[in-house]
Amino acid sequence: MTESSPARAAHAPAVLDLAHLHGSLSDPALLSMNLLNEVSDHYPDAVSFAPGRPDPGGFAIEDVHRYLRIWTEHVTEAEPRGAEAARNRLYQYGRTKGVIQDLVARNLAVDENIHADPESILVTVGCQEAMLLVLRALRADDRDVLLATDPAYVGITGAARLVDLPVVPVDSGTTGIDLDDLAAKVREARAAGLRPRACYLVPDFANPTGLSLDVPTRHRLLDLAAELDILLIEDNPYGFFGDGAPPRPTLKSLDTGRRVVYLGSYAKTALPGARIGYVVADQPVVRGGESVGTLADELSKIKSMITVNTPPVAQAVIGGKLLDCDFALREANRDATARYGKRLRHLLDGLAARFPATSPVAWNRPDGGFFLVVTVPFVADDDLLAYSAKRHKVIWTPMHHFYTAGGGLRQLRLSCSSLTPEEIDLGLDRFASLVTDLLERT
Amino acid sequence: MTESSPARAAHAPAVLDLAHLHGSLSDPALLSMNLLNEVSDHYPDAVSFAPGRPDPGGFAIEDVHRYLRIWTEHVTEAEPRGAEAARNRLYQYGRTKGVIQDLVARNLAVDENIHADPESILVTVGCQEAMLLVLRALRADDRDVLLATDPAYVGITGAARLVDLPVVPVDSGTTGIDLDDLAAKVREARAAGLRPRACYLVPDFANPTGLSLDVPTRHRLLDLAAELDILLIEDNPYGFFGDGAPPRPTLKSLDTGRRVVYLGSYAKTALPGARIGYVVADQPVVRGGESVGTLADELSKIKSMITVNTPPVAQAVIGGKLLDCDFALREANRDATARYGKRLRHLLDGLAARFPATSPVAWNRPDGGFFLVVTVPFVADDDLLAYSAKRHKVIWTPMHHFYTAGGGLRQLRLSCSSLTPEEIDLGLDRFASLVTDLLERT
Structure with a gap:
């Protein structure tokens, strides 16, 4: 055992190897949560259909x-x-x-x-x-x-x-x-x-x-x-x-x-x-x-x-x-519910206006809630998300993050719970330009 | 698969067997936490040296x-x-x-x-x-x-x-x-x-x-x-x-x-x-x-x-x-610290006044904090705690709860962080009568 002395030597730093920490820390599920929570912060100019956030409405401290x-x-x-x-x-x-x-x-x-x-x-x-x-x-x-x-x-x-x-x-x-x-x-x-x-x-x-x-x-x-x-x-x-x-x-x-x-x-x-x-x-x-x-x-x-x-x-x-x-x-949530419903319908109508029945882009039609799923004719992974955020200034969530056993690579989730109708329109315009961009490449 | 029908039959209740739940739920450590948190509630008339609670002092909502x-x-x-x-x-x-x-x-x-x-x-x-x-x-x-x-x-x-x-x-x-x-x-x-x-x-x-x-x-x-x-x-x-x-x-x-x-x-x-x-x-x-x-x-x-x-x-x-x-x-905690110190000294002095050097009861003398440990010439387990709470109206914490590998059976923990000097005196009088009671039996 080292003796105590008035002048203390500095120790080399303790370094931890991820390989010796709990396996969850290398698991896609935990990495997804962080990615999904932080992507919007990295691209403040983008319209984000990513977070399923409630709208503060008239909330005051x-x-x-x-x-x-x-x-x-x-x-x-x-x-x-x-x-x-x-x-x-x-x-x-x-x-x-x-x-x-x-x-x-x-x-x-x-x-x-x-x-x-x-x-x-x-x-x-x-x-x-x-x-x-x-x-x-x-x-x-x-x-x-x-x-x-x-x-x-x-x-x-x-x-x-x-x-x-x-x-x-x-x-x-x-x-x-x-x-x-x-x-x-x-x-x-x-x-x-x-x-x-x-x-x-x-x-x-x-x-x-x-x-x-x-x-x-x-x-x-x-x-x-x-x-x-x-x-x-x-x-x-x-x-x-x-x-x-x-x-x-x-x-x-x-x-x-x-x-x-x-x-x-x-x-x-x-x-x-x-x-x-x-x-x-x-x-x-x-x-x-x-x-x-x-x-x-x-x-x-x-x-x-x-x-x-x-x-x-x-x-x-x-x-x-x-x-x-x-x-x-x-x-007590009646107004908020009406607001979310209006936004969801605005999103559904906006998709229909931009992607006609002949388009290879399809989506489901939930009758409430914060989310819908869009199917696209290309791989919508984290790389494409980064490209979309940077070039087209629109953010969405790659669906593959939600699949336990693989899948969802050509699907993405849109949420509009915290977006105004104007933001939804702007975001959909940008999303349509992303789709055009991708379809022109393939 | 059962068909849905307008008149629904009630199902027998789902019952879970503790043997098929996580082992921690049968572990002494988790049972201790509950016991220690709740014992004072069961004996509201007792003076409790058990909880290491901060004193609210002048706190107001x-x-x-x-x-x-x-x-x-x-x-x-x-x-x-x-x-x-x-x-x-x-x-x-x-x-x-x-x-x-x-x-x-x-x-x-x-x-x-x-x-x-x-x-x-x-x-x-x-x-x-x-x-x-x-x-x-x-x-x-x-x-x-x-x-x-x-x-x-x-x-x-x-x-x-x-x-x-x-x-x-x-x-x-x-x-x-x-x-x-x-x-x-x-x-x-x-x-x-x-x-x-x-x-x-x-x-x-x-x-x-x-x-x-x-x-x-x-x-x-x-x-x-x-x-x-x-x-x-x-x-x-x-x-x-x-x-x-x-x-x-x-x-x-x-x-x-x-x-x-x-x-x-x-x-x-x-x-x-x-x-x-x-x-x-x-x-x-x-x-x-x-x-x-x-x-x-x-x-x-x-x-x-x-x-x-x-x-x-x-x-x-x-x-x-x-x-x-x-x-x-x-x-900002100076007054609280002085109050806790005074209570700890009151507890130490009170023990010394009630148990002379010839007594088989001994204790350590911390120079701060919320806790001290008393060693007694009898087993101080959960059964004795229940007896002490009921008969002598004083509560303390059996030390064996804190030992990972066994031990502490003749030790108990006292805390006085949330007791006034008068409560400490009353509690120590009762504790002394418990000790007398036990020594007369052995």
Whole structure:
């Protein structure tokens, strides 16, 4: 051992080799998330159809103060120890499950016809933490696998990678999920000695496809999940944003067998900067045949080692927002929903105006949400994206990032949730010139 | 596949068996965290020496509003786009690394003589997320192990368990870490084909022991880490709270070789309810011999799959607090530090008054922090804790929870950070009656 001395020699720097860090750090899913988050920053002059960002509308920082005051007042009036309770709840560490589960439960009853015991709800740091908690709990050993509709949100693929849980892709088909493929994949996995634990999907206006399951498919999926004995992980960030058609029931509201773990988010519907999501996990858990509580209780144990608590300050802001709209958040989002619908129609009309039926460019027509998928007659990869951003000043998302097992090379995702109609027009003009440029080359 | 029909049959509930969930859920470390967090709630009449909670002092909810306004004003003045920049930063998803790293860096320079590039700092949801990120990155495969001083904070043991990273205990000795044991453990692990990656420790007023490394030991530890080629993970939640003696330099401030990954927290020094921690990870990372950035960049990729962002609302509150005290947070904590010191001395004096030198009860004498350890002539386990809480109305923490490889059965931890001198006296009277009760039985 070296002796201590007054004049210290400098040490050579510690260098870490990526080959000796966790494999997820070399995984396409994690690299995609960074690329997708940062591409718009690199080309500030480009019109970006990339981020699925909510539009701030009339948001003002003063709203944060107002929500916080509404929540403070509510706790002060509702609790026996009044103002002291509000102060302690905001100041101190609280229960790992959260401090606003009762308010979330009331919101779910009003907006989604989901009637959840607040004790089965865990408030999380964004929906992303909820995904990680559920996947960490379900991944017991090397045999476990997750099913996920393909293409899928990179956040679920990345979370699965972080807990070393392989993802088995299930064809999205044209209705959001191909049930025959789901059944076949579960059976194949079991035949190979694996344990398919759950199927992840976004039933409403999925990211990246924009697809939604129709109601009969929802019922059939629930029946099939019971038959196959797998859980369904329902992720619902965009359900409010239907363009005209009446809302479809969530899987969780139809779930009579506690098959559905429901992931919710207030990022798109209340305030992204609060980073408040939640999970409803009412599945009973047993040990040696005896009940030990619910999956929510187990997720709470895991959360105590990840973030301990979701910041009470951020929970209080969302709690105030829910109180402010009397738990009818869907109604409070009516203007935003109309705005998103108008933009989506503007995008669809703009595509039709620029690419006639004879054009080799095609796209799907979601009836809501933030996303649609365009198919092009050339490879739309990251290199082309860089070229498009630089030369044509328009940014979009290569679909191949969302495919678990390859595919999507001639597809791209467009989002217009945070673009004005004028920006959409400008962006589409530039996109059309990119297409012309590429078609002239081939 | 079942056909959809108008009248739906109810499904039998999905039941999960704990045996098929992740092993961490049956691990003592995760069960401890819950037990320790909840025991005080079960016995509201008891005096609790259990939680290492900061004292709210004169905190008022209005402070949260004030900090938020200070931060808003700062961004509005500092950024070219002014008020719009502040609004966007608070509203939108931001960079995964955070929105206040520059403020954290200034605070570290003022308070700790640590001069970190803001790009090497990642703002996290409490220090717990920082631990998880670092351990996830370092655990590449089955050969990797973490070293940690024993006994250790359950948060590090639990985070290691979540990423399936075994913990090799290193004796804390009487000075916080036994360097000979550290060297021996690293060599033994290597001889067994394992890869010891880092050693975790709390050099100042450790939880649970209250021990601090003296300055020569700090230098020797840095030399030894370089010699052994391992990282040091320095966790520093209590460093401000020395009782009189001048602050000792952090390992990071002495680190000339980028050996130290520094974990910081504003939970004890600013506002627990904001849940803001951070990690300084300036280690260079290479791939195939070429630089690809720093460990902070890699941690950011992992964070993008755990929480995506630390809530900007919570970051802004802490940013405002840092601006408010002109980055001199240690000075801003002077009154709190004096209060904690007075309580610790009151606890030490109270123990001495109740247990004379001839008593079989002994304790250590930390010179700051929130904790001390009492050794008793009987087994102080969870059963005795329940008995103590019920019969004698006093709560403490069994030390065995903090030992990785067993031990501490006749030790208990006392914390008095959130107790008044009167509560400490009452609690110690009750604790003395518990000791008398137990000694009469044996």
